[in-house]
Amino acid sequence: MAVIIFLPFLAAAFTFFIYPVLKEKTAHFAAFIALICAFLILNLIGTTGSISIPLISSLDIHLRFYVDGLSILVGLLASGMGLLTFIYSFGYMKTKTQSPTYYASLLVFMGSMLGIVFSADLIVLFVFWELTSLSSYLLIGYFNHESSSRSAAKKALVITSLGGFFMLLGFLLIHSLTGSFDLTFLLSQPESIQFILRENGIFLPILFAIIIAGASKSAQIPFHIWLPSAMVAPTPVSAFLHSAAMVKAGVYIFGRFHPILAGDEWSLILITLGISTMVITAFFAIISTTLKELLAYSTASHIGLMLIGFGIPLTLNGVPQSLGFVSGSFHLFNHALFKATLFLIAGIITYQVGLNTISEIKGLRKKLPLTAGFAVFASLCMAGFPPTSGFYSKELLFQGIYAVANTYGGIWWLLPLLTIMASAFAVVYSLRFVMIFFGTPSSDQQDVSPLPLSMMLPTSILTLLSLLTIFYLLLPIDLISQSGSPYLQDISTLHVGFPAHIDPPLLMSLLSILFGIVLFSKHEQILKRMSSILPFAHFSADSIYFSIISTLETWSSSLTYRTERILLRTHIIWLLGLIATLGLARFIYLKPYFLMISGPPLRLDFLVFLLIIALGALAVVRANSHIMGVLFLSILGFMIAVFYLLSNAPDVALTQLAVETLILVVFLVIIGKLPAYYGDASSPRVMRDMLLSLFIGVTIFFTVLIATTSSVSKNIAMFFIDRASYPPTYTENIIVDYGGGTNIVNVILVDFRALDTLGEISVVALAALSILTILSSRKPGDQS
Amino acid sequence: MTTLITQTAARIVAPLIFVTAAILFIQGHNSIGGGFISAVLIVSAIALLYIAYGTSDLTRLLNISPSTLNRRLLVSGLLLIIITGSVPILLNMPFLTQAFLILPPLPFLGELKISGAILFDLGVLFTVTGSLLSILSGVSR
Incomplete structure (x- = not known):
């Protein structure tokens, strides 16, 4: 189990050693690692449970792993897509600047993704969550000589780590009441956990924290802005991170905490968030100019749809149902397949034709017949045309949406209407993607060079899998249904497959397809008429982000200017003053009676030296x-x-x-x-320095007093005296329990408290390195 | 300060300090001494040589730039501790568990006891020496 997660990390470390030997064949090595992981996860199918390895037992942090249907599904997607991505990278990266960092960060990313889905300890999960943010930062900013790459990478990091912060907050709140970071425990009795949280009034804060965390990662409004910017990354990275993995980590969190947090508030927030993201980003996808931008916005839109699925209430009309959970996960699976295919195709097109702008690419059908076929199929999946897999998962989701509207009535009827609208938009942008293969090619396009097999193979495999899903619709659903959630019992009553008669969900699908086709034929005229308001709509969220960032930068630099000027002594004043204040405050808080001191009587010879x-x-x-x-x-x-x-x-x-x-x-x-001389100091400065040194002196005085008067157990001293030297009698030649030295102080340093010593010399080493850094960053003539 | 007097004095004093440091290091487990103190002594001796001869001569002597040497020392000390400290983990004991070995009696030497902690202390010595020398070479540049 632990192997699955740690293998990619180990391999990432190895990448740097084998890269000089293997060069671009490192991709094969990485693909092999991904294959092993995928195989190991395949072996897990059918198992549910958890194992635990203590990590920091005193803080109740364990390396716990949890396996169920949902984690196997997302884990399979992550490792399988990782495998295909590495194969594809071999061909794709040949023309780009290469470095081992690329493969190492991809491997680290895959490992952290697997860590997220399989870890059952909330803190460990959080660490892996942050690791995905970090590795995606490296991957998005891979072409780091371009400022757009750097800014996009920073944007993704800022937004997703903001989400990570909220996630940690939520986890700590959960721990504060339940006293547990153990997901297995929390999921074993979700209702009572939710009851406890509600009783103590922290249910809503936790709900918000977890939702912000998931929404930031899965690019939901208003956090969606990082996803289109992240398209500057190499295309295999986009296919992996932005269709199958990174954004799905957010969805996974929603699925994971679904049993604990599901309720009225959960449904309301998730459905609102999902439908608004779905409509708005679908619209952005229609007006986007490049292939990858279109795909990015459509990803956000589809994830909005999944969120609606997870938001569908657990009971409708008093009847428990698992529709939402299953349909959300099913769509997650389908979406990963067809969206990754489309990303890979976008990469192929850029690789072959050297173009990325939609309006410039035309009539690729003749040059790339096979790719065109794959693209048409995947686009139809994306649009939800029957009988593709996308149609079936959308159909399930429409069932849930219709049921919600039918149950609650009133304003809720807006939900199916908006869904139809967004699905129609989806048809429009899917058709836009398809149309690049039709029409007459413009003459100035480059000649098509032969496509490497390594790029074609993953695309074909993905298409094949999408096709197979049509025939084995129940396979992914069976996988999910292992989830063990208490309300997945009615799974067998779910109807998956082509509807036998016309029902409202089918009608919704048909309406959106019809509406979409009509809209597509007219969309260019409509867009032209709307062009005056478009830039505003396009950049509003982005501009808010940039203004926040620049405000923060101004603030922090002005604060830094006040506290840490170039002068070394200003630094020292703030540092020492703060430490002294905190220390003294702590003593006063701890021991208000610290003036009652008793100690050994004063010796005369001491007095002389003092x-x-x-x-x-x-x-x-x-x-x-x-x-x-x-x-x-x-x-x-x-x-x-x-x-x-x-x-x-x-x-x-x-x-x-x-x-x-x-x-x-x-x-x-x-x-x-x-x-030669300190120079004449102004009297206010002398006063200030005197006061500060007096203050620090007082702090140290009390520190020493309190440290020497606090009673230490005699047992500890006796233990060291007993154990420092040799055992009185011994039979073996190697002795572990005793120190084997007569200088007790040194034996304590190197044996009993060796970890402390290691910490201390690490501090010495760090101090030396920082002194070197400060000295070498100083320019001659600096006043310091 | 590269006068003849300092140079001659340093030439006599520095080896003495090195020997003292070695003695203090070896007896550290049973008597006064230890890795930290011998590291400080070694650095004092080297500093004395710096003052007397300047850094360029030492660089030529060691055939390596002092700053590189210092950083290598620093890192290798920490690595030594971490690697030797990890050995007990393989034997199912906590990180940094120390043991000592009692050798069978030898002629002239008697019963010898070798503590595994000497490697730990050597790591301390390396790290502290490397750190202090880095600081020294940094401020004297």
């Missing part, structure tokens, strides 16, 4: 040159070392001595570079 230390500190302040200051400072340091020695801590004393010497030497090295 006096010398105090005098040294005074002398440092009074020193009028660097050399004097440094020398006095080192007197202070050496006295502290003596102090340690008197307190029976020779190790610490020795370290203090050595460090003090080193500091002195470092000062010697840099003393020539410093200005």
